[in-house]
Amino acid sequence: MSHDRTAPKNSIEHSRKRKSNASLKAAAHLHNNNYTDHYIHTGALPQKNVRNTDNPVEGYPNLQKLFRLKEKQIANHSSAPYGCRLDIDEMVPTLKNWIHNEKIVFDVVMIGCLTDNQFIYPLLTGLPIDKLISKPGFLFIWGSAQKINELTRLLQNDGWAKKFRKSEELVFIPIDKKSPFYPGLDNDDQVLFEKMQWHCWMCITGTVRRATDGHLIHCNVDTDLSIETESTRKSAIPSHLYKVAENFSTATRRLHIIPARTGTETPVKVRPGWVIMSPDVMLNNFDSKRYREDINKVGAHLPIRNEIELLRPKSPVQKRNS
Structure with missing residues (x-):
């Protein structure tokens, strides 16, 4: 066996x-x-444990090099920093004066910051924003999650839908409830789940195509999601909000409108390459003649650099049928 x-x-x-x-x-x-x-x-909160918030491109050497090259190029082709200190009710008349009398237009306009007490909707409905922005041009509108329905309703009405089309949505998330960017609740509402994120609608006027208009836009350079870091708390407007717009559009004529009081604890700082209109902006030095001279010196758009073109993300090349 x-x-x-x-x-x-x-x-x-x-x-x-x-x-x-x-x-x-x-x-x-x-x-x-x-x-x-x-x-x-x-x-x-979970987002406090994300490790690469300070450097989202950590581990990607080509993207890190691209960021450094673009940052240097933008700095070399930026106008002087300008501030225009105005009360909120003076903003629309002043902007209309810039449009009709000063003949000033911008290619990039950002409206709003990370604070609750903003009058974005009245400003957008009372201002001929399409005449303030060149064609093609770009509009960035920041608002808390509580104002999504309000801004969506605005962008869907006939007047706006014919002038602007919503292209991208960006999100900024504070790290905790102690953050100066943590949005409050309306009328002391009690809710089970709080909406703490900030949204940005990026809208385009005119025709821009990603595949063919690399001299106007550099798409997909930044991520759509940004998380607060310690460095962002030093100002009412985190620098990343500006960098997203600067990296996306190659235009040098940029305007930021902040229709809210931010106070002295969260100062509104000026930034090279931008005109910042705010009741609390630290510098009040805008002069239309000097601004036009600055733009003539630096040019309306960033020059094309082969090194940047090789590194920046592009649309995939479509195969042609033989």
Whole structure:
């Protein structure tokens, strides 16, 4: 009678594999990052644990090089920083004067910042914004999650829909409830889930195509999501909000309208290459003649650089049918 010696050996091997798999599963479970459970016990929001908020392109050397090259190029072709300090009710008349009498237009206009008490809707409905922006041109509108329906309604009405089309949506997230950018609730509402993020609608007027208009836009350079860092708390407007617009459009005529009081604790700083209109902007030095002279010196658009063109993301080349 012969004995089958392989059966016990296979059984032992199978048993070892089961024990090994069980150990791996136990280890995976032990090291699982359960931030929901962590929030319940500590109150720390999950986004506080994201590691690359200071440098989102960490580990991507080509993108890091692209960011450095674009930052240097933008700095070398920027107008002086200008501030226009006005009360909110003076903004629309002043902007209309710039349009009709000063003949000033901008290629990039950003409206709003990360504060709740903004009068964005009345300003947008009372201002001929399409005449303030050249064609093609770009409009960035920042608002809290509570104002999404309001701004969506504006962008869907006939007057706006014919002039602007919504192209992208950007999101900014504060790291905790102590953040100066944490949006409050309307009328002390009590809700189970709070909407804490800020949204930006990027709208285009005129015709711009990603595949053919690289002299006007550099798409997909920045991510659509930005998380607050320690450095962003130094101003009412995080620098990343400006960098997204600067990296996207190659235009040098940029205007930022802040229809809100921000106070002295969160100052509105001027920035090279921008005209910033705000009741609390730290510098009040805008002069239309000097501004036009500055733009004539630096040019209306950034020059094309082969090194940047090779590195920046582009639309995939479509294959032609032979």
